Amino acid sequence: MKTIPPERVSVIALRMLREALGESVETDRDQLYPVAYDGLKIAGSPEALIKIERSEDVSAVLKIANEYSIPVTCRGAGSSLTGGATPFQGGWVLDLSGLNSISIDQPNMLAICGPGAVVGELQEQADQLGLFYPPDPSSKKFSTLGGNVACNAGGLRCVKYGVTRDYVLSLSGYLPTGEFVKWGRATRKFATGYNLRDLWIGSEGTLGVITEITLRLILATESRITFLAAFEDDKSALGAPLALCKMGIRPSIIEYMDRWTIDCLQKYVEKEVFTGIAPRPMLLIELDGAPEVLKKEQEMVSAWLRNSSIDFRTALEESEAEELWEVRRQGSSAMKKLANTKLNEDIVIPLNRQVELVNFVNELREEFKLKIGVFGHCGDGNLHVNFMYNEEDPLETDTAVTALHRLMDKVISLDGAISGEHGVGLAKTPFVRNQFNDAEWNTMKAIKNTLDPKGILNPGKIFDVFKPWDQKKENVVLSWEHK
């Protein structure tokens, strides 16, 4: 058989792709630029953008890509903060945002959705029918269900309702070879064979392309109550998740802000959150459910807060709750004013180790003279540790990166994980190997090699250390969130 020279391979593959899909294939550089990067803002060099309008076209794309070993990177909204949707090794970007159908089966309390459907839109449509899809990443207004499933997205309400994985009943899609598969069924239970549905969830587009998602819905909640409380110290604040759980209360949200974050936001808004109280760790707690249950829980939480906090406010109305939420939202905006780069990590640790982790961050802040703020989903032990520094300053960057390595080592030593919701992508590749022992790592690699022997799906993610960036600046690692 005649061997095709490597430089001709991508030309031939592209010609075949055009023959198969025609107009849906875009190669104009101006059109490719917006899909060359994601929320990490490190650009790859894609050769083609394929806008998928019919799920069966995914099969045609993958068959050609697999034959010619062309990298294929799936893309929803491109809001990944880790470089997951970046076509880092070139090749083709598979834009699935056009497969955005939402069909709600009200009697069975299910939603059958295309991967391009936006999370917030599903929530709105479900709400109109008295139903509820709880996973709520802060990106819900634009991020897609396909991206959420591929990253096993979390969000604020996970403490009571769980993560994306907890709502997925079945996934349809294509293997890297272009063969169709459906993992799981639209049933509440499934104990038939290996659970490959869960293998795809959180696999960051490295094992298959999702083209249809069946989700479980629940009944919409009736009302909610919001509390904002200031605590003397981290021990009192971070004790809340287990203390409330032991009282039989399951808040839908428990968000933590450390003393440093509160100090930063008070300077930003030029106002004290609680008049006369110096910056202290705070919690935003939300309860939801039937009004009669909520009334009793409100009394119990108020009694607990009277004992455990310095001061607290309660919001029963939507507008009052919004005011309390502003405090949580402003933390991030305030931090972004401090430097041109904000590195937002999403580590997760066991609930009872959170104080240890925050103490460790306090030590890092002192030792490295760095601006580091902690806030996030303490009900799940999923804390966002934010490093602020100026990227142009090599010394500041080096210091932030050294501190980041120390943080990740600490997280692993606390039996935690380097990512609780954003995934590994490119940004966490320098740390991920330390998370696993040899047997675990080799098993993951064996799965990847079995399902995708030519390594065409999202190459460079999870397993390879992010070398190009290392070349630019040794050991620099990122979850960069530019202003």
Ligand SMILES: Cc1cc2nc3c(=O)[nH]c(=O)nc-3n(C[C@H](O)[C@H](O)[C@H](O)COP(=O)(O)OP(=O)(O)OC[C@H]3O[C@@H](n4cnc5c(N)ncnc54)[C@H](O)[C@@H]3O)c2cc1C
């Ligand atoms: C302001 C902001 C707030 C955020 N808040 C949160 C938060 O609270 N919680 C949270 O978990 N995340 C959060 N994120 C991160 C991001 O929104 C999530 O990771 C989200 O799940 C990505 O969805 P997407 O549609 O943008 O996917 P993309 O960024 O396009 O892709 C993400 C990954 O999924 C893969 N993928 C996409 N579609 C498919 C498919 N159909 N089949 C197979 N693989 C696919 C991609 O290849 C990539 O690896 C936030 C991001 C931003 C910018």
